[in-house]
Amino acid sequence: MKALVKAEPGPGLRLKDVPVPPLRANDVLIRVHKTAICGTDLHIYNWDEWARRTIPVPMQIGHELVGRVEATGEDAAEFEKGFEAVKTGRSGKVVLNWTGREAPSREEHAPWHWNDWTKR
Numbered sequence: 323m324k325a326l327v328k329a330e331p332g333p334g335l336r337l338k339d340v341p342v343p344p345l346r347a348n349d350v351l352i353r354v355h356k357t358a359i360c361g362t363d364l365h366i367y368n369w370d371e372w373a374r375r376t377i378p379v380p381m382q383i384g385h386e387l388v389g390r391v392e393a394t395g396e397d398a399a400e401f402e403k404g405f406e407a408v409k410t411g412r413s414g415k416v417v418l419n420w421t422g423r424e425a426p427s428r429e430e431h432a433p434w435h436w437n438d439w440t441k442r
Contacts, residue, residue, distance in 0.1 A: 325382040326363075333369045340382060347395040352407045358386040386410055 325340045345351050365373045366383050391405040 326384055327380060327382050328366055328377060329380050331369065331374065331379055333367065335367055335383065345393055345395050347397040349395045350391055350398050350401045350407070351393040352387070352389040352409075353392040354387045354389040356388045357384055360386055 323340060323342050324337055326335045327338045327340070329336050329338070342351070362385075363383055366377055387407075387409045389407050391401055391403050391407055393403065394401050
């Protein structure tokens with residue numbers, strides 16, 4: 323899959339091919355159709371003082387997206403393949419199928435983030 327990566331300290335980002343993360347029992351894998359850029363991404367791109375203090379390198383960036391459920395782990399089967407999904411930065415949750423139903427977000431590539439990310 324494609325991902326924006328902060329590969330080394332300094333300004334800029336790289337678009338790279340990275341492996342799809344392994345699907346675990348409670349996971350929902352989302353095929354991303356559109357993403358957004360937020361202020362955090364700009365800090366990382368510009369490599370300002372906050373980013374230099376906070377961001378572990380290397381890391382994949384991005385936490386705002388729209389897509390569809392591609393696959394689910396055996397314990398997340400209630401989230402069907404094809405459900406629409408939206409993830410915004412601060413919620414820490416992925417909202418599925420515009421119903422308000424939520425799945426925890428696993429963002430291991432962003433351990434510095436202000437949310438209490440669910441890791442399984």
